[in-house]
Amino acid sequence: AATTTAAGGGVPPEVLPPLPPIEGLTPFVDLNLDPRIVEVDLVARKNQVALRPGIATRLLNYNDQFPGPLLHARVGDRVIVHFKNELDESTVVHWHGLRISDAMDGSPMIQAPVEPGASFTYDFIVPDAGTYWYHTHLHQIEQFERGLYGAIVVHEREFPTFSAERLFVADDIRLGANNQVSAFQESGPDIGAGRVGNTLLVNGNVVNGETGQPFTFSIPRGAIERWRFVQATNALAHGLRIRGADVRVIATDGGLLPQPFTLERVDIAPGQRYDFEVRPHADATEVVLEALIQVLDENNQVVEQPIAYARATVEGEVKAEEPIYPLVELPRVDVEPAETLQWKLSGGVVDNEVQFTINGVPAYVGEGHEHVLLHTFKPNVPVAITLTSNVSPAHPFHIHGQFFQVVARGGAPVFEPGLRDTVHVRGNESATILSYFENPGRWMVHCHISEHSEKGMMADIQVD
Numbered sequence: 001a002a003t004t005t006a007a008g009g010g011v012p013p014e015v016l017p018p019l020p021p022i023e024g025l026t027p028f029v030d031l032n033l034d035p036r037i038v039e040v041d042l043v044a045r046k047n048q049v050a051l052r053p054g055i056a057t058r059l060l061n062y063n064d065q066f067p068g069p070l071l072h073a074r075v076g077d078r079v080i081v082h083f084k085n086e087l088d089e090s091t092v093v094h095w096h097g098l099r100i101s102d103a104m105d106g107s108p109m110i111q112a113p114v115e116p117g118a119s120f121t122y123d124f125i126v127p128d129a130g131t132y133w134y135h136t137h138l139h140q141i142e143q144f145e146r147g148l149y150g151a152i153v154v155h156e157r158e159f160p161t162f163s164a165e166r167l168f169v170a171d172d173i174r175l176g177a178n179n180q181v182s183a184f185q186e187s188g189p190d191i192g193a194g195r196v197g198n199t200l201l202v203n204g205n206v207v208n209g210e211t212g213q214p215f216t217f218s219i220p221r222g223a224i225e226r227w228r229f230v231q232a233t234n235a236l237a238h239g240l241r242i243r244g245a246d247v248r249v250i251a252t253d254g255g256l257l258p259q260p261f262t263l264e265r266v267d268i269a270p271g272q273r274y275d276f277e278v279r280p281h282a283d284a285t286e287v288v289l290e291a292l293i294q295v296l297d298e299n300n301q302v303v304e305q306p307i308a309y310a311r312a313t314v315e316g317e318v319k320a321e322e323p324i325y326p327l328v329e330l331p332r333v334d335v336e337p338a339e340t341l342q343w344k345l346s347g348g349v350v351d352n353e354v355q356f357t358i359n360g361v362p363a364y365v366g367e368g369h370e371h372v373l374l375h376t377f378k379p380n381v382p383v384a385i386t387l388t389s390n391v392s393p394a395h396p397f398h399i400h401g402q403f404f405q406v407v408a409r410g411g412a413p414v415f416e417p418g419l420r421d422t423v424h425v426r427g428n429e430s431a432t433i434l435s436y437f438e439n440p441g442r443w444m445v446h447c448h449i450s451e452h453s454e455k456g457m458m459a460d461i462q463v464d
């Protein structure tokens with residue numbers, strides 16, 4: 001509820017500063033005048049978008065927007081989403097990273113899929129501040145590739161003030177003849193490593209190729225901005241850096257860090273998010289957000305190719321106040337875990353069918369929505385899980401409804417501060433996470449690469 005009106009007499013319960021605008025994506029139209037309720041209509045249907053010159057690309061979108069409208073709220077707000085499915089097939093909407101109740105989580109195992117023509121009302125309180133996103137969780141290989149996703153920004157109760165807040169949602173789509181989404185393969189590298197696109201998008205704009213242009217805007221000297229980044233690619237993980245500015249990482253999947261840190265670059269996997277604090281250098285003429293994408297050079301060596309995602313011209317001057325970050329404390333990781341689990345992520349060919357497995361079991365395959373129950377956790381006790389990919393594909397592994405911290409890779413401690421809901425388990429590598437499983441319910445755990453999850457690497461856990 002963006003508009004606040006004092007209705008009648010009575011003292012408003014609390015006067016909250018309005019949320020800052022988020023540059024980059026168009027927000028939902030909020031139908032509710034109560035400032036603590038965000039109530040919106042969401043429709044999934046076919047859409048056509050001019051991505052490249054020539055014929056428009058046939059997509060599946062929310063509210064005819066690509067990406068879908070931005071859901072913008074404040075922590076503790078109630079969100080009501082009146083969802084209608086106008087697709088030709090069933091779907092559900094998942095709120096990636098929000099620790100809401102399992103009934104509202106968009107798990108096709110709990111929620112009956114929304115059939116064509118049918119509706120469902122999602123109704124929840126947003127429990128944590130941070131940068132999140134929403135997307136389809138059914139027939140995902142095609143529905144997700146065709147654009148059924150959008151971003152969520154949940155502001156801290158007392159949020160730091162910036163000169164501007166921006167949001168970048170990155171995606172890769174594979175376009176073929178006539179600018180249409182290429183056919184989906186049933187085998188080969190698209191299944192093995194996950195489908196990677198040839199057309200890179202930032203906020204729905206093509207940024208690579210002959211007609212691509214980085215997303216552009218201007219930024220004044222002296223500004224201190226918050227840039228939020230959502231990795232909405234299917235299988236593409238890449239480096240990310242910002243040139244021409246002093247940059248600090250201020251938030252990960254689960255919101256602000258206790259202590260911002262500086263890095264030349266970060267690596268971001270499908271499903272993950274980062275927030276950056278950006279201060280243009282005094283002598284910079286532009287600030288560039290760049291993806292560092294692994295490609296093969298002419299000698300078949302893996303090299304990183306920088307692609308400009310966004311380019312800001314430094315123009316004008318402001319005198320920004322220092323942002324005041326709220327105090328953040330993360331759950332302790334220097335503890336003896338109550339349990340230590342091993343989850344082996346693997347795959348193979350069974351009866352001529354590719355299957356991906358967790359601990360040897362293809363936990364979910366095909367149309368049925370029965371998931372294998374992988375483990376039952378007691379809430380609020382620390383558990384360490386080592387996820388291992390003993391073959392070459394990487395698996396950006398996502399746990400619904402919980403946050404965790406990455407504590408080790410290959411058994412050695414790592415510096416990867418911040419709460420995550422998705423960990424990048426690289427090929428032939430292991431990553432150890434620690435979580436307190438604070439949110440009771442039945443939750444999906446899966447690789448975020450649609451081809452992997454839909455072909456078996458998707459199970460359930462129970463917290464109770």
Ligand code: C2O
Binds near residue numbers: 137398444
């Ligand atoms: Cu964003 Cu179950 O996923």
Ligand code: CU
Binds near residue numbers: 393394449
């Ligand atoms: Cu995977």
